[in-house]
Amino acid sequence: MSENNKIGKYKYTVEPFHVDFTGHLTMGILGNTMLNCACSHSTDRGFGITTINKENYTWVISRLAVEIDEMPYKYETFELETWVENVYRLFTDRNFAIINKDGVRIGYARSVWAMINVSTRKPVNLLQLHDGEIANYVCDAPCPIAKPSRITLADDGKIVSSMTAKYSDIDVNNHVNSIRYIEHVLDLFPVELYRTKHLRRFEIAYVAESCYGDRLDFILSEDKSDMLHKVYNIEIKKNGQEIVCRSKAVFQ
Amino acid sequence: MSENNKIGKYKYTVEPFHVDFTGHLTMGILGNTMLNCACSHSTDRGFGITTINKENYTWVISRLAVEIDEMPYKYETFELETWVENVYRLFTDRNFAIINKDGVRIGYARSVWAMINVSTRKPVNLLQLHDGEIANYVCDAPCPIAKPSRITLADDGKIVSSMTAKYSDIDVNNHVNSIRYIEHVLDLFPVELYRTKHLRRFEIAYVAESCYGDRLDFILSEDKSDMLHKVYNIEIKKNGQEIVCRSKAVFQ
Numbered sequence: 001m002s003e004n005n006k007i008g009k010y011k012y013t014v015e016p017f018h019v020d021f022t023g024h025l026t027m028g029i030l031g032n033t034m035l036n037c038a039c040s041h042s043t044d045r046g047f048g049i050t051t052i053n054k055e056n057y058t059w060v061i062s063r064l065a066v067e068i069d070e071m072p073y074k075y076e077t078f079e080l081e082t083w084v085e086n087v088y089r090l091f092t093d094r095n096f097a098i099i100n101k102d103g104v105r106i107g108y109a110r111s112v113w114a115m116i117n118v119s120t121r122k123p124v125n126l127l128q129l130h131d132g133e134i135a136n137y138v139c140d141a142p143c144p145i146a147k148p149s150r151i152t153l154a155d156d157g158k159i160v161s162s163m164t165a166k167y168s169d170i171d172v173n174n175h176v177n178s179i180r181y182i183e184h185v186l187d188l189f190p191v192e193l194y195r196t197k198h199l200r201r202f203e204i205a206y207v208a209e210s211c212y213g214d215r216l217d218f219i220l221s222e223d224k225s226d227m228l229h230k231v232y233n234i235e236i237k238k239n240g241q242e243i244v245c246r247s248k249a250v251f252q
Numbered sequence: 253m254s255e256n257n258k259i260g261k262y263k264y265t266v267e268p269f270h271v272d273f274t275g276h277l278t279m280g281i282l283g284n285t286m287l288n289c290a291c292s293h294s295t296d297r298g299f300g301i302t303t304i305n306k307e308n309y310t311w312v313i314s315r316l317a318v319e320i321d322e323m324p325y326k327y328e329t330f331e332l333e334t335w336v337e338n339v340y341r342l343f344t345d346r347n348f349a350i351i352n353k354d355g356v357r358i359g360y361a362r363s364v365w366a367m368i369n370v371s372t373r374k375p376v377n378l379l380q381l382h383d384g385e386i387a388n389y390v391c392d393a394p395c396p397i398a399k400p401s402r403i404t405l406a407d408d409g410k411i412v413s414s415m416t417a418k419y420s421d422i423d424v425n426n427h428v429n430s431i432r433y434i435e436h437v438l439d440l441f442p443v444e445l446y447r448t449k450h451l452r453r454f455e456i457a458y459v460a461e462s463c464y465g466d467r468l469d470f471i472l473s474e475d476k477s478d479m480l481h482k483v484y485n486i487e488i489k490k491n492g493q494e495i496v497c498r499s500k501a502v503f504q
Contacts, residue, residue: 016291016424017284017431021464023424032269039268072331074424166439167446172268172275172326179269187418191464194419212443 006139007083008041009059014072021191024071025078027202028183031064034096034109034231035178037080047134056118057129061111061178062091065203068098068107076101083139090114090123092134095143108145112130114154148203151246157221160188175209176216176244185234185247197230197251204247210238228252258391259335260293265390266324273443276323277330279454280435283316286348286361288431289332299386308370311379313363314343315431317455319397320350328353335391342366342375344386347395360397400455403498405485409473412440416469417466427461428468428496437486437499440470449503456499462490480504 018029040140042059052058070080079099086093091112099109115124163184171177182204208218216236223231230251236244271280289387294311304310317465324330330352337345343364350359367376378386415436423429462468468488482503488496 015284015288017287017429019424019427021422021424026420028420032267035269036267092462167272167441167443168278168280168435168439170273172271172273174273177269183420187420189419190420191422228260 005160006137006176007081007141008037008044009079009081010037010040011079013077014074016074017173019074020194022194023074025072025073026183027199028138028179029068030066030068030098031182032179034064034066034080034082034111035061037082037096037248038094038111038113041082045131045137048227050053052115057124058118058173059113059115061113061206063112063147063148063203063205064109064178065111065148065201066107066109067201070198071113072098072100072106072107072109081141083141084134084137085110085140085143087126087132087135087138089125089127092126095141097141104213108143110143110145110147137180145201148205149248151203151205151233151235151248152234153219153246154221154223157219157233157235159217160220161218163216163218165210165212165216167212170212174211176211178204178206181206181236181245181247184216184218185236185245185249188234189232189249189251190221193251199249200229200252201250202248204245206245208238208242208244210236210244215240216244226250255391255393258389259333259393260289260296261331261333262289262292263329263331265329266326268326271326272446274446275326277325278320278323278435279438280431280449282318282320282323282350283434284431286316286318286332286334286363287313289334289348290346290365293334297389299382304441309367309376310370310425311365311367313365313458315364315400315455315457316361316430317363317397317400317453318359319453320451322352322358322450324350324352324358330358333393336386336389337362337391337392337395339378339384339387339390340358341377341379344378347393349393349395360395362395362397362399364400397453400457400499403455403457403485403500405471405487405498406473406475408470409485409487411469412472415468415470417462417464417468419464422464426463428463428466430456430458433458433463433488433497433499436468436470437488437497437501440486441471441484441501441503445482445503451501452481452504453502454500456497458497460490460494460496462488462496466490467492468496476504498501
């Protein structure tokens with residue numbers, strides 16, 4: 001198969017209500033757009049949600065790391081390229097390139113996905129599924145950003161915000177949706193930070209699911225070892241106990 | 253000018269992360285889509301935001317009322333038609349029809365807009381702007397739903413939720429964005445209500461602007477005079493004082 005067919009390329013426009021107060025696309029909407037883009041890419045190649053749902057399987061995102069020079073601006077067009085970098089037994093790595101209106105690669109993202117059985121919530125062996133056909137799409141296009149890191153919180157982590165998962169947080173599986181977590185994490189920071197610095201890198205690891213009515217505590221710790229950036233590690237815990245997400249935000 | 257050119261028609265697809273737990277498009281996303289649609293319609297006809305921004309003007313939405321039989325479902329396509337019903341000195345009425353994948357009109361919406369000068373925040377006389385050219389687009393296509401009502405709260409209204417406006421609430425003008433208010437209002441209701449009933453009509457009147465850091469109190473009162481529906485009136489107040497929005501949600 002040609003490398004060209006392995007890489008999907010999709011064009012978008014930054015909608016006026018999808019920007020933050022600086023006029024730039026938000027990380028939450030970029031994340032949403034990447035999930036849609038992943039969905040289109042896999043559907044076009046026969047392993048998308050709508051195909052595998054018939055077999056009672058669904059894709060779940062496990063990790064996402066995005067690094068970007070400058071977010072596209074209101075009304076600008078941008079493109080996403082996406083491809084499968086690796087397929088393992090239980091996970092697959094999917095990468096993205098973010099291309100601005102002038103054709104310049106302004107950012108990249110790495111994501112890790114599993115496929116689960118909707119009824120049992122157990123993972124599916126990707127190497128066996130459809131005779132391992134997904135492996136035919138593996139492609140080694142460049143993705144010059146670090147892999148998702150192991151996020152650990154220092155002992156000084158404090159609960160800085162708490163909320164109860166509401167109607168608009170939950171998706172069709174009754175779980176808080178992946179994009180809402182990103183928005184809630186980014187809401188932990190004051191606008192002064194966004195005014196003076198740029199969210200250079202954002203990471204999130206989805207560890208467990210939370211549901212409607214769950215209390216979510218956001219625990220924040222600043223990593224002061226990086227002298228050049230403001231680096232924050234975040235844990236989201238549900239009902240005072242189980243960790244739901246770990247996240248990292250790097251402002252430059 | 254032909255009536256055909258007066259009505260704009262735009263096609264959309266329900267994205268997987270734009271649905272609620274029932275799998276149907278959310279009212280917030282429908283609202284956002286209608287704003288985009290209004291933007292495209294007015295831009296195509298020379299009185300869109302990007303044109304008038306050059307003159308230091310912007311459109312602001314004052315009222316929105318939506319009535320719908322059943323929201324489009326995940327991955328379905330739907331269409332919006334939009335047209336200008338009236339132009340007055342300070343306001344213009346813009347209507348919408350919502351058409352499902354089978355071409356059936358499943359809902360309608362009415363909206364009221366003003367144009368303001370970005371610097372002075374003062375309204376612009378629409379009948380004088382560009383020699384009143386906007387009036388050429390007035391069209392009397394049918395919109396068989398009630399006009400936005402005058403929403404009043406009974407004395408038993410109570411604060412049911414409070415929040416502080418955060419980073420992801422605010423738009424490029426530093427104000428809480430119109431769609432976020434809709435989402436916050438709909439988050440006042442338990443999922444049980446959405447599971448057993450259908451949000452038949454939703455109204456919101458934007459009375460004043462609120463900014464980052466403002467405390468927003470949500471005051472709710474049930475209108476028990478309607479025996480057939482669950483009707484809720486909502487006021488959003490900022491910093492314990494000024495009313496920011498009034499809203500009404502009718503569940504069937």
